[in-house]
Amino acid sequence: MNQNLAPLLELMRDYLHDDRAPFYMPGHKRGCGIDPEFAALMGDR
Structure with missing residues (x-):
């Protein structure tokens, strides 16, 4: 098993x-209020 892969996060x-x-809830907020560390991990978008 390759521990360097994170298929779910990718x-x-x-x-x-x-x-x-x-068009779904709470998707219309586009990540406002999301945990900053998780947002940094996912990148800008």
């Missing part, structure tokens, strides 16, 4: 960088 990051329209 999938979440890729999803955030897709051009999607957030």
Whole structure:
């Protein structure tokens, strides 16, 4: 098992960088109020 991979986090990051329209709750807030450390891990978007 490769401990350097984080498939769930990578999938979440890729999803955030897709051009999607957030019509769900609380997606319309686009990450406002998200934990700063998690936001830094996911990158700008």
